[in-house]
Each structure stands twice: as structure tokens, then as C-alpha cells.
Amino acid sequence: MTGPCPAATLQAAASRPGPCPVATQVGPTNAPKRGNVGLVAIVKVLGMETEYGIIVRGAAEPNPIAASSALINAYVASLERRVEWDFGDESPGRDARGFVRDTAVAPEVETHLVNAVLTNGARYYVDHAHPEFSTPECSTVWEAVLYDKAGEAILARSVEAAARYLPAGQQVSVYKNNSDGKGNSYGSHENYLMDRAVPFSRVVQHVVPHFVTRQIFTGAGKVGCEAPGAEQVDFQLTQRADFFEEEVGLETTLKRPIVNTRDEPHCDAQKYRRLHVILGDANLSEVADFLKVGTTALVLAMVEDDWFSRQGRDYSLAAPVKAMRQVSYDLSLRQPLQLANGRRMTAVEVQWEHLDLARKYGEDIGYEAVGGPEVGAEIVRRWEEVLAGLESDPLSLANRLDWVAKYRMVSGYRERHGLDWRDPRLFAMDLQYHDVRPERSLYARAGMERLLSPADVARAMTEPPVTTRAYFRGRCLQRWPWAIAAANWDSLVFDLGNDPLRRVPMMEPLRGTAAHVDQLLARCSTPAELLEQLGS
Amino acid sequence: MAEREQIKKQAPSRSEPEQVEEVPAGSKRGEELKAELDELLDEIDEVLEDNAEEFVKSYVQKGGE
Numbered sequence: 001m002t003g004p005c006p007a008a009t010l011q012a013a014a015s016r017p018g019p020c021p022v023a024t025q026v027g028p029t030n031a032p033k034r035g036n037v038g039l040v041a042i043v044k045v046l047g048m049e050t051e052y053g054i055i056v057r058g059a060a061e062p063n064p065i066a067a068s069s070a071l072i073n074a075y076v077a078s079l080e081r082r083v084e085w086d087f088g089d090e091s092p093g094r095d096a097r098g099f100v101r102d103t104a105v106a107p108e109v110e111t112h113l114v115n116a117v118l119t120n121g122a123r124y125y126v127d128h129a130h131p132e133f134s135t136p137e138c139s140t141v142w143e144a145v146l147y148d149k150a151g152e153a154i155l156a157r158s159v160e161a162a163a164r165y166l167p168a169g170q171q172v173s174v175y176k177n178n179s180d181g182k183g184n185s186y187g188s189h190e191n192y193l194m195d196r197a198v199p200f201s202r203v204v205q206h207v208v209p210h211f212v213t214r215q216i217f218t219g220a221g222k223v224g225c226e227a228p229g230a231e232q233v234d235f236q237l238t239q240r241a242d243f244f245e246e247e248v249g250l251e252t253t254l255k256r257p258i259v260n261t262r263d264e265p266h267c268d269a270q271k272y273r274r275l276h277v278i279l280g281d282a283n284l285s286e287v288a289d290f291l292k293v294g295t296t297a298l299v300l301a302m303v304e305d306d307w308f309s310r311q312g313r314d315y316s317l318a319a320p321v322k323a324m325r326q327v328s329y330d331l332s333l334r335q336p337l338q339l340a341n342g343r344r345m346t347a348v349e350v351q352w353e354h355l356d357l358a359r360k361y362g363e364d365i366g367y368e369a370v371g372g373p374e375v376g377a378e379i380v381r382r383w384e385e386v387l388a389g390l391e392s393d394p395l396s397l398a399n400r401l402d403w404v405a406k407y408r409m410v411s412g413y414r415e416r417h418g419l420d421w422r423d424p425r426l427f428a429m430d431l432q433y434h435d436v437r438p439e440r441s442l443y444a445r446a447g448m449e450r451l452l453s454p455a456d457v458a459r460a461m462t463e464p465p466v467t468t469r470a471y472f473r474g475r476c477l478q479r480w481p482w483a484i485a486a487a488n489w490d491s492l493v494f495d496l497g498n499d500p501l502r503r504v505p506m507m508e509p510l511r512g513t514a515a516h517v518d519q520l521l522a523r524c525s526t527p528a529e530l531l532e533q534l535g536s
Numbered sequence: 537m538a539e540r541e542q543i544k545k546q547a548p549s550r551s552e553p554e555q556v557e558e559v560p561a562g563s564k565r566g567e568e569l570k571a572e573l574d575e576l577l578d579e580i581d582e583v584l585e586d587n588a589e590e591f592v593k594s595y596v597q598k599g600g601e
Binding site: 051053054055057064125129130131162169179180181182184185186187189252253278304395408409410413416424425427428429431432440442445446447 | 568572573576577579582583584585588589591592593594595596597598599600601
């Protein structure tokens with residue numbers, strides 16, 4: 001093999017011993033190189049997975065699975081027409097298929113659900129009875145928010161595209177929320193790369209208080225309540241708090257736990273875990289989305305560096321599940337929570353102390369794990385701004401936080417029309433806040449502060465992030481979609497026609513970036529050349 | 537219903553939602569905010585689903601995750 005050992009860019013030798021010793025290195029960003037010896041939080045590679053609510057109107061027997069499939073097929077078909085990809089040789093029975101076939105009619109329900117991998121490195125598929133969008137792997141919280149918003153734009157375009165395939169009189173609409181108001185919830189998950197060496201008990205100890213108290217700015221707001229015995233709640237901060245019953249566990253659909261123990265690293269399992277966070281609300285607000293993943297990535301970096309213990313802090317709650325609802329139901333934000341050590345603090349106070357810890361962490365250790373000093377400083381700045389607002393005048397955040405924006409609209413409407421809190425119009429407003437179609441969305445009318453430019457979001461619909469392995473996945477799918485038999489988080493499988501399928505493992509999330517593979521890709525004009533260069 | 541009322545009484549520390557929406561009354565900024573909200577509510581009247589009750593009733597999802 002000639003050249004600078006390109007296989008090193010995609011895999012670790014641990015998983016596949018090869019001729020490239022450099023492959024064992026994790027990457028430049030991962031080296032412990034900061035001031036204090038022994039502090040080695042790894043870069044918080046992260047992503048978000050959102051299940052969208054979906055309804056079909058005008059159908060005698062609405063089928064959400066078929067509708068979700070139609071949505072995704074219609075979107076992919078609309079792209080195919082534009083770039084004229086040729087899918088003539090696909091065989092529909094193959095598993096984990098990279099793309100779905102252009103189709104002129106809504107597909108029938110198949111045991112084999114639609115599962116598309118997009119050129120931006122994202123996965124777009126049918127999960128249970130919902131369309132789900134998983135962002136590509138991102139290396140900073142900015143990227144994560146960008147791709148989360150690109151997902152919304154993709155869903156909105158899908159709704160438009162699906163209109164062409166649906167029978168006359170039928171209409172599909174899609175909502176980025178987490179509950180139907182009738183006791184059924186669907187998730188908006190975050191995931192963060194963590195060092196496997198960190199004891200999981202330490203993770204649980206310190207993330208639970210953050211998860212419970214961050215609801216004051218991550219909540220998307222909800223009219224009413226779906227937890228038995230709490231029917232007197234008119235409006236609450238979050239969509240999800242009603243559905244959590246355990247502190248730690250593996251389940252995601254019943255007896256939901258605050259900390260989910262699903263252990264699917266989608267990368268080198270010896271080195272990493274991927275913390276799967278299931279309790280968050282899907283955010284429309286860019287500020288809330290940024291703070292949700294930003295503060296959490298920062299807290300996890302602090303956990304990895306054992307920062308809480310080093311600073312002598314422990315915010316463990318006496319009753320975390322109860323506290324989760326308590327925080328969500330307390331619009332005054334003033335009800336104290338009982339800590340295990342006897343202290344009583346409000347959620348805002350707990351968050352203030354987390355912010356102080358994070359600031360000191362930045363000064364002493366740095367913000368490398370969350371994307372560098374600028375990103376860290378911006379997280380801390382926004383965090384402070386929002387806590388100060390929540391403390392002094394929550395309504396001043398009506399242009400930044402989802403729950404405040406929604407509350408302002410719903411309560412204003414209620415007063416104007418003299419409505420009871422149980423009036424269906426208020427529930428309708430709640431749902432419509434989350435409609436992905438800009439012409440129907442109430443969020444789009446709330447005058448929210450934007451952090452992203454529409455041009456960047458549009459680009460992120462088709463272009464992968466440049467700083468993770470999603471770049472390699474996305475670029476290969478852009479150039480040689482016909483040669484990719486399957487794409488997964490940690491591998492690409494090529495089908496060149498005559499040979500057996502060839503698998504390229506991608507076990508390191510921070511390999512396969514633009515810096516690693518751009519030259520390689522530029523040298524190769526065919527997938528066969530690429531595979532030869534990779535030695536796969 | 538009696539039970540509900542009792543629960544409410546037992547939790548006097550929980551502020552009613554109305555408390556949050558107080559805007560500095562009379563101040564210029566307060567009036568501006570009120571005008572903005574009025575405009576927004578006019579718009580909501582225009583785009584809100586025609587039959588809210590039917591819409592809310594039909595919005596049934598299967599659990600996910």
C-alpha cells in the first residue's frame with residue numbers, strides 16, 4: 001500500500017489490526033494536554049435523536065407507520081430527482097440499506113421499515129409509529145443544534161413532498177413534541193461520548209441532579225398533565241416529566257428512568273460509552289436546544305474529570321423522580337427540593353451552583369472537551385443569562401425558552417377569550433406550537449431569538465459536519481450512493497458488483513473527518529480506488 | 537373534585553400560573569409587550585386549527601422510543 005496510510009483515518013487497530021500503527025491513536029483532540037495532570041475528559045462527541053408526532057387527516061383508517069414511511073420515501077425521492085442518483089440495481093431485501101427506492105406510491109407497510117442514511121450523515125427512519133431523525137455525530141454543541149434544526153427542516157420538506165403521494169383529500173402533519181396529551185409519549189434523546197473508564201455510578205450521582213433541574217430551561221412547556229393524581233396542573237414546564245418513574249434503568253417505553261443504561265456505543269466499546277439521555281424535551285428554541293446539550297456536555301466533562309468530588313460538591317436529590325415532577329409543575333420556580341445531604345435548594349439555585357462549578361472548571365481545566373474556549377464561554381454566558389432571567393422575570397425569556405414562549409401565548413389567549421384551562425383551543429395551541437410547517441407553527445410566530453443562519457441550516461440538510469466520522473459517511477454517500485450497500489454509525493459497506501461486500505469500519509468517532517479524508521477522497525475517482533487505498 | 541381542591545390547599549407554596557405572567561404594569565416596556573402579545577394573539581386566531589376540539593381529539597400517538 002502506498003500513501004500516508006489512509007486506513008488510519010477510519011478505524012482503530014484494536015478492532016482490526018492492520019498495517020497502519022497510527023490507527024491506534026485516537027486523534028489529536030483526545031490527548032490529555034491540559035494543565036492539571038490526571039484530568040482527561042474526552043471530547044464530547046454528541047448527537048440528538050428525535051421522534052416526531054405524526055397525524056394523517058382525511059383517511060378512513062389512518063396508519064402512522066405507512067404515513068411515516070411515505071414521508072421519508074417522498075423526501076428521499078425528491079432528492080433523487082435533483083441529483084439523479086441511480087438506484088436501479090438495489091435489492092430490496094438487504095438489511096440496513098443505505099437508501100430507499102424512489103417510489104411513486106405510498107409504500108405498503110413492510111416488516112422491513114424505511115431506513116435512510118442521508119448525505120449529511122444523519123439517519124432518517126421509521127421507529128415504532130413515528131418518523132425519527134438522528135443527527136450525524138457532532139463534535140461541538142453548535143453543530144448538534146445546527147443538525148437538530150436541519151432535521152426539522154427536513155421533516156418540513158418531507159411533509160411538502162409527501163403531499164404529492166398521498167391520496168386526494170389526505171393530509172399529513174408532523175410535530176416536534178413529545179406527548180399527545182393523552183398519556184402517550186415519544187422521545188427526544190441526546191447522546192454523548194464518554195470515557196468507558198469513568199465509573200457509571202459516578203455518572204449517575206452527578207447527572208441526575210442536573211437532569212432534574214435543567215428542566216427549568218430545557219422544558220418545551222405543556223398544557224395540562226398526564227400523570228395520574230396530578231390533574232390540577234394547568235400548565236407545566238416540560239412535556240416529559242409526567243412519564244418518568246425510575247431513577248436508573250434500561251427501559252425507554254415504560255417505567256422510564258431518569259438515567260438510561262442502554263449501552264450501545266456504536267464505536268470502540270473498550271474505550272467508550274455513549275450516554276443515552278432520554279428525559280429531555282424536543283426543543284424548537286435554538287437557545288434552549290443549545291443550553292440543553294451545552295450544559296449537559298459540560299457537566300459530563302466535569303464528571304469525567306471528577307470535578308464535583310474535587311470541589312467537594314454533591315447535589316444528589318432525596319427523591320429524584322418526585323423532584324422531576326415537582327420542578328416541572330412549579331411555575332413559580334421557588335419550591336425548594338430536598339437534597340440527600342439535608343440541604344434544601346430550588347432548581348434555580350442548584351443550576352447556579354452548577355454554573356459556578358462549570359466556570360471554575362473552565363478556568364482551571366479548560367473547555368477543550370466541549371469544543372474549545374469560545375464554545376465553553378458561550379455556554380456559560382447563555383447559562384447565566386437564562387438563570388438570571390428565570391430568577392428575576394421569567395417572562396423576559398419569552399423569546400428564548402420554549403416553555404415561556406408557549407406559556408405567554410397560551411395564557412394570553414386564555415385571558416383574551418376568557419377560557420378555562422381545559423379548553424381544547426389551548427391544547428390545540430400547545431400542539432400547534434410544534435408543527436414543523438412554518439406556515440402553521442406557533443413557535444415560528446413567537447419572535448424567538450435565532451442562533452443559526454437559515455443558510456447554514458439549509459446547507460446542513462445535505463452537507464455533513466466536517467469534524468467527525470459523519471464526514472466520511474456523508475461524502476461517500478454523496479459521491480457513490482450506488483456503491484454503498486449499507487451504512488451504519490460505525491461502518492460503511494460497499495458493493496462494487498462482482499466482489500463480496502466490502503466493509504469499512506469506522507470505530508473512532510473523531511476519525512474520518514475532513515482533515516483526515518479530504519485528500520484521500522480527492523485522489524480517488526471511484527469507490528474501488530477508495531477501497532484499495534483504504535486496504536479494505 | 538373535593539380531593540383536587542384539598543391537594544391544592546395542601547400545596548400553598550405552589551404559585552398559580554397567573555403569577556408568572558405579571559408584566560410591569562403601566563411602564564412603557566409593559567405596554568409594548570402587551571401590544572406585541574395582542575398582535576401575536578390576533579395572528580394565532582388566524583392560523584389556529586379550525587376545529588380545535590376535533591384536532592386535539594384526533595391527535596393520538598403510539599408510544600415510541
